[in-house]
Amino acid sequence: MAKAKKQTPRGRKQDRARVAGGQKYEVSYEAKKTSRSASAVKKAVKKVGSSRKKVERKLKTR
Numbered sequence: 001m002a003k004a005k006k007q008t009p010r011g012r013k014q015d016r017a018r019v020a021g022g023q024k025y026e027v028s029y030e031a032k033k034t035s036r037s038a039s040a041v042k043k044a045v046k047k048v049g050s051s052r053k054k055v056e057r058k059l060k061t062r
Contacts, residue, residue, distance in 0.1 A: 019050050
């Protein structure tokens, strides 16, 4: 089995710029950060996409 490549700083930065709506730990992190429920975070991701900035903006306006 091939060894996984290390993630580059650019890759990490791009990964942090997104919210994976299907990943429980990402949804719970964002819910705790914005004081919203996990279902509200999932709905925001579905509505505005996976961009972290857009999701946080959407959650603040509710």
